[in-house]
Amino acid sequence: MTITFTIVAGIFGLVFGSFFNVVGLRIPKKESIISPPSHCTNCQRQLTIIDLIPVFSYVLLRGKCRGCGVRFSPIYMITELLTGGLFAFAFWEIGWQPELAVALLFISLLMIINVSDIAYMIIPDKVLLFFLPFLILARIFASLEPWWDSLLGAIVGFGILLFIAVVSKGGMGGGDIKLFFVIGLVLGTVQTLLTLFLAAVIGMFVGIVILKIRNKGRKTPVPFGPSISLAAIIVYFYGEPILQWYGSLFNF
Ligand SMILES: [Zn+2]
Known part of the structure; x- marks a missing residue:
C-alpha cells in the first residue's frame, strides 16, 4: 500500500512541478498564474495537452516547440522530475504524519524559488509570504x-x-x-x-x-x-x- 501511495505522490509531484514552473516564471513578472494559458514565448502558440504532460512531452517533442521549433530549457523538465521524485521520497520517508505537510510545503517553496532565481535572479517575496503561514501552521502540528x-x-x-x-x-x-x-x-x-x-x-x-x-x-x-x-x-x-x-x- 505504501508503494502505491508513493507512486501517487510522485505523479502528484510531476503535475505540481509543472505548475511550479508556471508560478516561478510568472510571479516575478507580476503576471497571473491562471491566464493566459501556457504558450510558447517565442511564437505565442498556445500549448495544448500534448505539450503539457510533465516530462513525457519534453522527451517526446525533444524539448522543442511544435510551432516554431525553438528549444525549451531543460530546467523545466528537471523541476518536474525533482518535484515528482522529492514528493515520492517524502511520502516514502515520512508517511501519513503531520510532518509530511511540512515536507511537501518546503519542497514546493524551494522548487518555485529555484525557477524564479534561475530565470530572473529573483526570490520573490510573494512566494515566501504565501508559504510562510502554511509552514508555520504545519510546524505547529509537527x-x-x-x-x-x-x-x-x-x-x-x-x-x-x-x-x-x-x-x-x-x-x-x-x-x-x-x-x-x-x-x-x-x-x-x-x-x-x-x-x-x-x-x-x-x-x-x-x-x-x-x-x-x-x-x-x-x-x-x-x-x-x-x-x-x-x-x-x-x-x-x-x-x-x-x-x-x-x-x-x-x-x-
Ligand atoms: Zn514556438
Missing part, C-alpha cells in the same frame, strides 16, 4: 523538539544572512536572507547552520563549474537559490545523521 527551536532557527538564519549581506555590501540578495528565515523555521537552529555551511560549499562548486563552462571572464552573478535549496533538502532529510557523523569525528 513541532520541533523543543518547539521554540523553530523560532530561534528563523531568527538565527535571518540574522546571519543579514550580517553577511551588510558586511559583504550586497553580496547576498534580500531574497536569500528572507529565505533563510523560512529555512530556520522548518529546520531549527543547528540544522540551519549546517544548511548555510553546505550551501556555501555547493555554491562555491557550482560557481567554479559555471565559470569554467562560460569561460568568458565575465563576472556574471550566479543565482545562489538552487545551492541553498539543494543544501536545505539534504539537511531536511539527512541533517541528523550528518551531524552525528560530524560529532563522532570529534568524539562529542
